[in-house]
Amino acid sequence: MRNPLQDQLLKAGLVKKSKVAQVVREQAKQRSGKALPAADAPERVDAQRLQAEHAERDRALAAERNAQARAAELRAQVRQIVETQRIAPAGDAPYSFEDGGAIRRIHVDLAQRAALAKGALAIVRHDDGYALLPRAAADKVAARDPAAIALDHAATPGKDAAEEDPWYARFPVPDDLVW
Structure with missing residues (x-):
């Protein structure tokens, strides 16, 4: 699930779709507590x-x-x-x-x-x-x-x-x- 800012950046061409998907996955992992310790x-x-x-x-x-x-x-x-x-x-x-x-x-x-x-x-x-x-x-x-x-x-x-x-x-x- 992306937020409106990510959608806007994607439409403007400032970020790639794969990068947005990666950020969404990391945020989901952090919420569930399974994130790797940075x-x-x-x-x-x-x-x-x-x-x-x-x-x-x-x-x-x-x-x-x-x-x-x-x-x-x-x-x-x-x-x-x-x-x-x-x-x-x-x-x-x-x-x-x-x-x-x-x-x-x-x-x-x-x-x-x-x-x-x-x-x-x-x-x-x-x-x-x-x-x-x-x-x-x-x-x-x-x-x-x-x-x-x-x-x-x-x-x-x-x-x-x-x-x-x-x-x-x-x-x-x-x-x-x-x-």
Whole structure:
């Protein structure tokens, strides 16, 4: 079935009858869906490229969301470990330590002070304050979030004065020094 424009072009002699018949057959095939795939049209290539870019962007967003979810999960695990394993600071003696360039204090008794000095206890950041944790729990927290550890004498081996500067080796620090 030809359209009026094809008839007019045929009467004017601008196209041949065989060419019009071929175009009609191709149009019929396209309508029935049996047409051979033509060379990729530029629109199809653009659509495929846009689809690939969209899929890549979706993958990147999904990876970012997964990383954020993993970080939130680790923070929740650290919070749970601290809340279940914390040791209540007991005593009136302040124990001073450095955290973030500032001197902080937590009140402990003599046994806790000795355990902190040996590395059997560690101090971790918890909410707006600090908590004491035993060595095993502190290792679990450090594996999940190393930044949560405020003080851990077992993880940071102390240098003695002779290693830093031989001149200071002449002035030993007394064992009972409290600052």
